[in-house]
Amino acid sequence: xxRLNMRKKLLEIKGLQTTFFTDDGQIPAVDNxxxxxxxxxxVGIVGESGSGKSVTSLSIMxxxxxxxxxxxxxxxxxxxxxIAAYTDKQMQKVRGKDVAMIxxxxxxxxxxxxxxxxxxxEAILIHSPKWSKKEALARAxxxxxxxxxxxxxxLLKDYPHQLSGGMRQRVMIAMxxxxxxxxxxxxxxxxxxxVTIQAQILQLMKDLNHRLNTAVLLITHDxxxxxxxCERVIVMYAGQIVEEAPIAEIFAExxxxxxxxxxxxxxxxxxxxxxxxxxxxxxxxxxxxxxxxRFAARCEYAMERCTQETPPLYEAGEQHKSRCFLQDEQEVKxxxxxxxxx
Amino acid sequence: xxxxxxxxxxxxxxxxxxxxxxxxxxxxxxxGNPAQVILGQLATKEAVAALTESLGLNKPxxxxxxxxxxxxxxxxxxxxxxxxxxxxxEIFPYLAATAELALFAMIIAIIIxxxxxxxxxxxxxxxxxxLAMVIALIGVSVPxxxxxxxxxxxxxxxLGWLPTSGRADxxxxxxxxxxxYLVDTLLQGRFDQFIEVLKRLILPGIALATIPMAIxxxxxxxSMLEVMRSDYVRTARAKGQKMFIVIYKHALKNAIxxxxxxxxxxxxxxxxxxxxxxxxxxxxxxxRYIYDAIGFxxxxxxxxxxxxxAFIFIMIxxxxxxxxxxxxxxxxxx
Numbered sequence: 001x002x003r004l005n006m007r008k009k010l011l012e013i014k015g016l017q018t019t020f021f022t023d024d025g026q027i028p029a030v031d032n033x034x035x036x037x038x039x040x041x042x043v044g045i046v047g048e049s050g051s052g053k054s055v056t057s058l059s060i061m062x063x064x065x066x067x068x069x070x071x072x073x074x075x076x077x078x079x080x081x082x083i084a085a086y087t088d089k090q091m092q093k094v095r096g097k098d099v100a101m102i103x104x105x106x107x108x109x110x111x112x113x114x115x116x117x118x119x120x121x122e123a124i125l126i127h128s129p130k131w132s133k134k135e136a137l138a139r140a141x142x143x144x145x146x147x148x149x150x151x152x153x154x155l156l157k158d159y160p161h162q163l164s165g166g167m168r169q170r171v172m173i174a175m176x177x178x179x180x181x182x183x184x185x186x187x188x189x190x191x192x193x194x195v196t197i198q199a200q201i202l203q204l205m206k207d208l209n210h211r212l213n214t215a216v217l218l219i220t221h222d223x224x225x226x227x228x229x230c231e232r233v234i235v236m237y238a239g240q241i242v243e244e245a246p247i248a249e250i251f252a253e254x255x256x257x258x259x260x261x262x263x264x265x266x267x268x269x270x271x272x273x274x275x276x277x278x279x280x281x282x283x284x285x286x287x288x289x290x291x292x293x294r295f296a297a298r299c300e301y302a303m304e305r306c307t308q309e310t311p312p313l314y315e316a317g318e319q320h321k322s323r324c325f326l327q328d329e330q331e332v333k334x335x336x337x338x339x340x341x342x
Numbered sequence: 343x344x345x346x347x348x349x350x351x352x353x354x355x356x357x358x359x360x361x362x363x364x365x366x367x368x369x370x371x372x373x374g375n376p377a378q379v380i381l382g383q384l385a386t387k388e389a390v391a392a393l394t395e396s397l398g399l400n401k402p403x404x405x406x407x408x409x410x411x412x413x414x415x416x417x418x419x420x421x422x423x424x425x426x427x428x429x430x431x432e433i434f435p436y437l438a439a440t441a442e443l444a445l446f447a448m449i450i451a452i453i454i455x456x457x458x459x460x461x462x463x464x465x466x467x468x469x470x471x472x473l474a475m476v477i478a479l480i481g482v483s484v485p486x487x488x489x490x491x492x493x494x495x496x497x498x499x500x501l502g503w504l505p506t507s508g509r510a511d512x513x514x515x516x517x518x519x520x521x522x523y524l525v526d527t528l529l530q531g532r533f534d535q536f537i538e539v540l541k542r543l544i545l546p547g548i549a550l551a552t553i554p555m556a557i558x559x560x561x562x563x564x565s566m567l568e569v570m571r572s573d574y575v576r577t578a579r580a581k582g583q584k585m586f587i588v589i590y591k592h593a594l595k596n597a598i599x600x601x602x603x604x605x606x607x608x609x610x611x612x613x614x615x616x617x618x619x620x621x622x623x624x625x626x627x628x629x630r631y632i633y634d635a636i637g638f639x640x641x642x643x644x645x646x647x648x649x650x651x652a653f654i655f656i657m658i659x660x661x662x663x664x665x666x667x668x669x670x671x672x673x674x675x676x
Contacts, residue, residue: 063576067467092583093582095581103573108572109576112672113595
């Protein structure tokens with residue numbers, strides 16, 4: 001793999017904090033996260049529901065439902081410009097052009113009352129108003145062919161309900177790619193699809209990443225999807241990043257107990273077990289844990305320190321970070337000493 | 343589509359038949375005899391009996407009913423007992439007067455109601471939302487006769503801005519061609535009369551528009567709120583589309599079907615004549631035509647007037663049903 005620091009940083013998230021203001025109080029769905037996406041790479045964000053991964057992606061797009069949600073801190077640097085501070089009007093020029101997004105539900109993400117052609121054409125004409133309708137449709141057909149949609153010209157006149165789920169997701173991908181975005185955010189793009197279609201869509205995203213050099217931020221709860229597609233992975237838990245590592249390392253040597261639990265939870269076909277492994281307990285409500293490690297209550301290695309101090313993101317390797325005291329050298333030393341004593 | 347329309351039109355027959363029967367029996371259940379009403383209190387019994395016979399009202403009810411039905415199937419709506427003019431000739435000016443007022447009122451109701459609903463949903467829980475919904479609540483609750491009288495008092499009596507009764511100035515009557523005065527005055531190039539007719543539409547139009555406007559605003563708001571949470575609206579925003587276009591193109595088209603239903607029902611109701619508004623503003627509409635006929639026990643006018651109104655109501659709602667499939671390609675009629 002090419003060294004990351006040789007590549008250009010396209011998207012940099014610095015201390016991002018997104019809070020929902022509800023009747024039950026303020027809920028920090030995303031709490032002070034930092035990560036970067038480099039040119040041409042595929043980064044995965046993994047986590048359970050409620051970990052803040054979707055809120056992160058919607059924050060980047062400036063599409064947090066507001067009210068009640070709001071970005072309350074940090075920066076989102078796209079090519080060095082802080083788009084977190086942009087007004088909605090300024091963001092309209094960024095959305096779909098520099099950063100595009102595809103969503104989990106291809107069945108409901110396309111407008112049922114407009115033809116595929118109308119919806120694709122619209123996406124082009126918003127950002128290239130000088131194009132004629134004919135040029136826009138020609139571009140739509142070109143991209144539809146690129147994403148592997150058969151009989152593209154005929155599809156232009158079809159309505160979304162006339163297409164299968166896999167085809168609709170291809171249309172969504174085509175729509176996202178129309179204006180050559182620098183970053184493509186894919187929020188669970190295959191969750192609602194059959195396994196066979198899922199594999200096709202992932203392969204397509206890999207191909208497109210390779211051919212167009214579009215950076216992809218892939219949000220998923222499925223480690224299998226990450227393993228197949230990503231170069232780097234970010235693990236989120238309760239609104240925080242708990243581990244970040246290159247793909248090979250995360251499966252060979254997961255550092256954070258949560259990541260280890262996630263990997264263990266993936267069913268293995270080679271062994272038939274009566275009980276599938278699962279991490280005990282559930283994700284805590286965001287904001288409910290003020291001090292200490294948010295995973296402590298479910299962690300089999302939890303020690304006293306975990307509930308008293310909040311662990312920082314420790315360097316656990318060259319490109320590997322883990323938010324766990326087990327990475328703390330002193331902690332390790334003390335543990336070894338205690339072990340020898342006993 | 344054609345098949346579907348055929349089926350729906352066939353369904354009309356039993357509905358209208360049932361309706362004519364009920365109306366026919368009901369008006370005969372009201373005490374009072376047309377002959378007596380025509381001849382007055384002091385008429386002799388013999389005279390009343392003679393007139394009853396010559397009007398054909400002494401025949402058994404089923405004979406009368408079947409004669410009436412036979413007439414309808416030949417396009418004969420009967421002859422008014424009072425004026426001796428065939429109802430089919432007499433009714434049209436009244437219908438046109440009502441239609442002109444009702445359409446004018448519905449245009450006001452739709453433009454203001456739909457937009458108020460959209461803006462309320464767009465800026466949910468804002469001051470505009472609260473204000474619009476409070477006004478809408480008042481709108482559905484306020485008695486029309488009170489509102490009409492208040493309008494007359496404020497804009498006619500106190501401010502003197504607008505005339506308060508009739509369709510046109512009696513000193514300068516409109517020459518009727520289509521009986522839609524706005525059209526007629528334009529056809530004759532009488533712009534001064536056009537303005538006069540338009541001015542006379544405003545007060546009754548507003549009185550009549552109030553309830554539909556309030557209902558439309560509330561339905562539009564709730565329908566829009568639901569649609570604006572949908573994934574495809576988020577997709578449209580993710581493309582970088584302007585909020586205005588997202589709302590008025592992507593969201594509105596999806597939210598409009600329940601609104602169309604309400605618009606259809608309300609238009610149908612208004613075309614049936616609004617007796618209160620027509621009475622307060624001396625509007626020579628179908629509502630007052632039928633109401634007066636009831637006073638005179640003018641059976642043919644009552645029967646046929648209600649039949650025509652019911653037919654229009656059903657047709658409007660059929661048109662609305664067909665519009666659904668124009669808006670939504672997933673709706674197909676077979």
